[in-house]
Amino acid sequence: MPSKQSCCCGGDKVVMTVACSGRSNTGQLTNDAAKLIDRTGTARFVCLAAIGAEDPEVTDLAKCAGRLLVLDGCEKACARKIMEKAGFREFVHLDVTQLGIEKRLDSRYSDGQLQTVIAAAERLSAGMPLEVRP
Numbered sequence: 685m686p687s688k689q690s691c692c693c694g695g696d697k698v699v700m701t702v703a704c705s706g707r708s709n710t711g712q713l714t715n716d717a718a719k720l721i722d723r724t725g726t727a728r729f730v731c732l733a734a735i736g737a738e739d740p741e742v743t744d745l746a747k748c749a750g751r752l753l754v755l756d757g758c759e760k761a762c763a764r765k766i767m768e769k770a771g772f773r774e775f776v777h778l779d780v781t782q783l784g785i786e787k788r789l790d791s792r793y794s795d796g797q798l799q800t801v802i803a804a805a806e807r808l809s810a811g812m813p814l815e816v817r818p
């Protein structure tokens with residue numbers, strides 16, 4: 685991850701999340717889980733598109749994260765690749781399909797699937813290991 689020298693967001697304890705926000709069910713799960721954990725104060729949701737567009741303000745904000753959580757909707761890992769291209773190296777990555785949720789080209793998902801993703805994101809935000817289904 686780039687240097688945290690110009691910290692702007694309250695120090696190293698702030699957890700931040702970016703999400704691929706893809707159109708599939710699993711992509712939409714990343715987006716909606718990130719929104720909801722932002723609302724509860726668990727992790728601040730940061731715009732991945734702005735980082736991909738090299739917006740300096742948003743990129744600098746993400747540099748300040750004490751822990752950065754990168755959520756992807758499938759193994760293509762678009763969010764992870766965007767973050768790596770932007771120079772970020774130290775982050776926690778979650779591919780939602782690791783949780784046993786099958787990707788479909790349909791943006792609908794169940795409330796239970798959303799709760800599964802939120803629970804996983806909260807564990808990772810707290811520095812706990814992910815419980816991956818066998």
Ligand code: SF4
Nearest residue numbers: 704706711757758762
């Ligand atoms: S990681 Fe998968 S779901 Fe997310 S934007 Fe890329 S292709 Fe779509």
